Amino acid sequence: MTMSAAMTPLETLKQYFGYDNFRSGQQMLIDDILAGKDVLGIMPTGAGKSICFQIPSLMMDGCSIVVSPLISLMKDQVNSLTQSGIPAAFINSSLNERQIYKALQNARDGAYKLIYAAPERLLEPNFLSFAKSAGISMLTIDEAHCISQWGQDFRPSYAQIPEFAASLPRRPVISAFTATATRLVRDDIADLLKLNDPTVLVTGFDRQNLYFEVQKPKDKYSALITFLKDKKERSGIVYCGTRAAVEEVCEKLKSDGYNASRYHAGLSDIERRENQDDFLYDRAQIMTATNAFGMGIDKSNVSFVVHYNMPKDIESYYQEAGRAGRDGESADCLLLYSGQDVHTNRWLIENGRDKEYQDKETEILLKEREHKRLREMTFYCTTNNCLREYVLKYFGEKPSNFCGNCGSCNTNFETTDITVDTQKILSCVSRMNERYGLNMVIDVLRGSKGGKILRFGLDKLSTYGISEKSERQLRDIINQLILAGYLLKTDDEYPVIKLGEHANRVLRGGETVQMKLAKEKEVKESPKSTKKQTVMKPVSRELFAVLRELRLTIANEQGVPAFVIFPDSTLTDMCMKTPVTEEDFLNVSGVGIVKLERYGKRFLSAIAEFLQNNGDTKTIK
Numbered sequence: 112m113t114m115s116a117a118m119t120p121l122e123t124l125k126q127y128f129g130y131d132n133f134r135s136g137q138q139m140l141i142d143d144i145l146a147g148k149d150v151l152g153i154m155p156t157g158a159g160k161s162i163c164f165q166i167p168s169l170m171m172d173g174c175s176i177v178v179s180p181l182i183s184l185m186k187d188q189v190n191s192l193t194q195s196g197i198p199a200a201f202i203n204s205s206l207n208e209r210q211i212y213k214a215l216q217n218a219r220d221g222a223y224k225l226i227y228a229a230p231e232r233l234l235e236p237n238f239l240s241f242a243k244s245a246g247i248s249m250l251t252i253d254e255a256h257c258i259s260q261w262g263q264d265f266r267p268s269y270a271q272i273p274e275f276a277a278s279l280p281r282r283p284v285i286s287a288f289t290a291t292a293t294r295l296v297r298d299d300i301a302d303l304l305k306l307n308d309p310t311v312l313v314t315g316f317d318r319q320n321l322y323f324e325v326q327k328p329k330d331k332y333s334a335l336i337t338f339l340k341d342k343k344e345r346s347g348i349v350y351c352g353t354r355a356a357v358e359e360v361c362e363k364l365k366s367d368g369y370n371a372s373r374y375h376a377g378l379s380d381i382e383r384r385e386n387q388d389d390f391l392y393d394r395a396q397i398m399t400a401t402n403a404f405g406m407g408i409d410k411s412n413v414s415f416v417v418h419y420n421m422p423k424d425i426e427s428y429y430q431e432a433g434r435a436g437r438d439g440e441s442a443d444c445l446l447l448y449s450g451q452d453v454h455t456n457r458w459l460i461e462n463g464r465d466k467e468y469q470d471k472e473t474e475i476l477l478k479e480r481e482h483k484r485l486r487e488m489t490f491y492c493t494t495n496n497c498l499r500e501y502v503l504k505y506f507g508e509k510p511s512n513f514c515g516n517c518g519s520c521n522t523n524f525e526t527t528d529i530t531v532d533t534q535k536i537l538s539c540v541s542r543m544n545e546r547y548g549l550n551m552v553i554d555v556l557r558g559s560k561g562g563k564i565l566r567f568g569l570d571k572l573s574t575y576g577i578s579e580k581s582e583r584q585l586r587d588i589i590n591q592l593i594l595a596g597y598l599l600k601t602d603d604e605y606p607v608i609k610l611g612e613h614a615n616r617v618l619r620g621g622e623t624v625q626m627k628l629a630k631e632k633e634v635k636e637s638p639k640s641t642k643k644q645t646v647m648k649p650v651s652r653e654l655f656a657v658l659r660e661l662r663l664t665i666a667n668e669q670g671v672p673a674f675v676i677f678p679d680s681t682l683t684d685m686c687m688k689t690p691v692t693e694e695d696f697l698n699v700s701g702v703g704i705v706k707l708e709r710y711g712k713r714f715l716s717a718i719a720e721f722l723q724n725n726g727d728t729k730t731i732k
């Protein structure tokens with residue numbers, strides 16, 4: 112396969128990866144990298160970060176170095192790239208000296224477009240001398256939050272990256288990627304990596320296809336079994352807080368007839384590898400694991416992630432839960448919470464041994480931050496408000512207070528007529544001459560006796576104390592009214608609430624206003640899931656099964672996980688498009704040129720055979 116210099120990023124995407132469009136943000140980062148600009152891409156798990164550096168790597172002269180923290184991640188990525196006809200290699204401790212020597216020699220000869228390396232490797236003499244002599248077009252840092260002590264996953268070896276970059280004869284473009292979006296970490300990454308006026312792209316963190324739920328069951332195991340009832344043959348992960356819990360849950364599941372496997376740091380390397388493969392290759396349906404499992408696992412058809420224990424922070428939770436539904440299909444994320452989880456996590460912060468600290472002072476500071484993150488995680492488990500809203504706010508977004516696709520929204524919210532409340536709020540804002548901020552408006556509505564209120568004489572207004580709603584409810588209502596254009600919040604340093612363009616419709620036009628509002632507090636023990644059943648796309652289940660079987664055969668022949676051959680979404684698209692010619696096949700989402708050449712014939716003939724046996728019609732149900 113030769114690359115033509117004239118290919119555009121979009122053509123490259125189609126040719127190698129078989130996709131027709133870029134996802135939001137990808138094109139911009141790619142264009143900027145190609146223009147020689149540093150970039151920092153902050154995108155949630157599953158958003159498609161890899162393509163943002165893989166495509167420019169392909170298009171630029173020379174090769175890129177991708178720094179990545181985990182061996183399994185590198186291996187899968189290199190596997191996938193090779194499958195798509197892109198020359199790539201990894202260099203890490205899973206190779207012996209000879210293999211490393213050979214790989215570096217090939218790299219010197221220009222055999223690869225991408226080289227994945229662990230951060231510890233960068234300053235090693237052999238690697239460094241290779242990097243200095245080769246034309247390195249780009250340095251990519253994956254999981255870039257690992258460089259920040261503010262992050263949840265600090266790795267000292269990441270601190271070597273700037274020194275490595277500085278020692279290259281010509282500074283390459285630097286691109287950094289992470290799924291962690293807190294402001295502090297973001298700034299830290301840009302600082303520490305010395306990014307040069309980078310383009311920072313933060314794509315929305317919402318994963319709309321994920322359903323979130325928290326349960327507080329008396330008996331976690333039976334809650335798990337209830338949850339698994341309608342998940343036959345679907346892949347999923349059950350994360351447990353400790354090794355002992357992994358063992359226990361895995362054993363129970365097995366004796367209840369589930370095809371479960373296990374993964375934690377106490378197992379031998381060989382067993383870990385085997386179990387992980389069983390899961391990746393769809394031989395085991397459920398993986399019970401500690402958080403040691405999964406960082407490198409981009410298995411696309413994980414359709415549920417259960418947390419048997421509460422994790423230590425929202426970052427970890429969202430990352431782990433985010434391993435569900437990477438193929439875009441709807442998937443479930445359930446957290447089973449108990450008060451004991453808080454104690455366990457507190458203990459781990461104080462006594463855990465997996466962290467290194469420079470000195471006592473840093474230790475105290477970092478532990479404080481960990482406690483804070485734990486409190487925020489605990490809050491997620493106990494809130495009655497929209498779970499998605501909570502997480503997205505945590506990552507700095509401004510979501511609506513009702514998502515309609517989480518455990519809280521489905522049980523704790525009710526549609527309420529708030530016309531009268533709206534009239535009260537609007538006239539209050541008007542009587543306050545549209546000159547005050549949100550808190551003052553709320554205080555006046557609730558009849559607060561705060562000093563400012565009395566000083567400004569706001570207690571004399573006819574709307575003073577007119578509302579009996581709680582502060583939280585008023586805040587929700589006002590925010591919704593802003594979103595709906597009944598109110599307006601100015602964009603100043605001290606924002607002021609004013610009447611919006613639609614205010615008169617309610618004040619004079621007789622318009623009614625309805626809104627989903629959180630029911631007032633009543634803590635549920637273990638709410639029955641009220642989730643809508645997932646609707647299967649109208650594709651032939653039998654054809655899908657046939658193609659899945661073929662994929663498994665090919666994967667076994669090649670010794671790679673099935674999703675490396677094609678993700679489920681590509682098989683689904685084949686079922687819908689039922690391609691007949693090679694050209695049709697290339698139109699299937701996820702089929703690039705090399706995969707057409709490699710697998711086109713076999714899949715096309717499997718589809719043709721299926722159609723013939725099933726009435727040779729293109730519209731199958």
Ligand code: ADP
Nearest residue numbers: 130132133134155156157158159160161162409
């Ligand atoms: P991340 O690293 O952000 O977690 P990945 O790079 O692993 O995500 O991408 C997740 C999935 O989305 C992969 O299966 C990938 O092939 C797919 N993907 C990425 N970009 C696109 C695109 N433009 N169109 C369709 N699928 C895409």
Ligand code: ZN
Nearest residue numbers: 497514517520
């Ligand atoms: Zn919600």
